[in-house]
Amino acid sequence: MSAPPKTVLKATADEEQAIRAAVRNADPATLGPGRAIAKREHASSLLELLADPAVSDAIYDLPRPLNLETIAEWIEDCAAQQQRGEGLLFVTLDREGKAAGYSKITVWPDRSSAELAGALRADLQNSGAGGSGALHTFSWIFETLGVRLMCLTAAVDNIRSARLIDRGGFVRMGEREAVRPDGTTRRSIYWELTRDHWNELLARDRGT
Numbered sequence: 220m221s222a223p224p225k226t227v228l229k230a231t232a233d234e235e236q237a238i239r240a241a242v243r244n245a246d247p248a249t250l251g252p253g254r255a256i257a258k259r260e261h262a263s264s265l266l267e268l269l270a271d272p273a274v275s276d277a278i279y280d281l282p283r284p285l286n287l288e289t290i291a292e293w294i295e296d297c298a299a300q301q302q303r304g305e306g307l308l309f310v311t312l313d314r315e316g317k318a319a320g321y322s323k324i325t326v327w328p329d330r331s332s333a334e335l336a337g338a339l340r341a342d343l344q345n346s347g348a349g350g351s352g353a354l355h356t357f358s359w360i361f362e363t364l365g366v367r368l369m370c371l372t373a374a375v376d377n378i379r380s381a382r383l384i385d386r387g388g389f390v391r392m393g394e395r396e397a398v399r400p401d402g403t404t405r406r407s408i409y410w411e412l413t414r415d416h417w418n419e420l421l422a423r424d425r426g427t
């Protein structure tokens with residue numbers, strides 16, 4: 220289950236409403252090619268993607284057990300979250316229309332905060348695509364959804380995720396016990412990044 224950030228921000232009423240509207244109206248095309256809001260028709264393709272332990276084992280907040288029914292419920296639940304302005308589930312489709320990856324964004328509009336989880340299909344991993352895609356998604360979340368804070372977790376042995384999160388400028392803030400939907404826990408490294416810090420890093424990279 221996604222847990223909100225350790226740092227507690229208080230959104231103004233206007234800010235909270237703007238974030239909820241941005242989530243409801245999010246356009247997947249602005250996130251990147253092949254992106255779609257996950258729908259019932261993607262359930263079997265998402266199941267095929269997530270059935271591979273190389274894709275799903277590292278992720279704590281997926282439905283378990285993974286089957287067509289639980290994936291369909293997850294898609295429906297995420298659609299309801301989007302209607303409330305509190306979450307988005309994107310699927311990335313390849314040229315054959317199969318799921319090549321997914322991104323789940325959980326949003327706490329009253330706290331101006333969001334969390335990201337996701338994965339790439341095994342044949343696309345280890346080629347730098349995950350790193351560059353994650354950096355682009357961090358930017359998209361700050362700019363398009365308008366939150367001021369992001370948090371992330373990764374299993375303590377998930378070296379690739381830790382590398383890309385550190386490289387994105389996220390600040391390590393200890394560990395956290397991430398709780399899976401079945402109630403079991405996983406020890407995770409915990410990071411936060413503020414929008415102000417992200418913008419400073421972008422300005423530094425541009426040399427401005």
Ligand SMILES: CC(C)(COP(=O)(O)OP(=O)(O)OC[C@H]1O[C@@H](n2cnc3c(N)ncnc32)[C@H](O)[C@@H]1OP(=O)(O)O)[C@@H](O)C(=O)NCCC(=O)NCCS
Nearest residue numbers: 274277337338339344345346347348349350373379380382
């Ligand atoms: C995590 C994931 C999205 C990363 O995408 P990717 O395309 O495989 O990763 P990249 O090729 O961009 O590599 C990420 C970083 O890990 C580094 N890396 C890769 N393999 C490594 C290894 N065995 N040891 C140390 N570093 C390694 C890369 O060099 C890169 O760091 P750098 O940019 O500083 O050079 C992808 O591997 C994935 O979907 N994994 C399964 C699900 C998962 O773990 N999701 C994240 C949950 S928090």
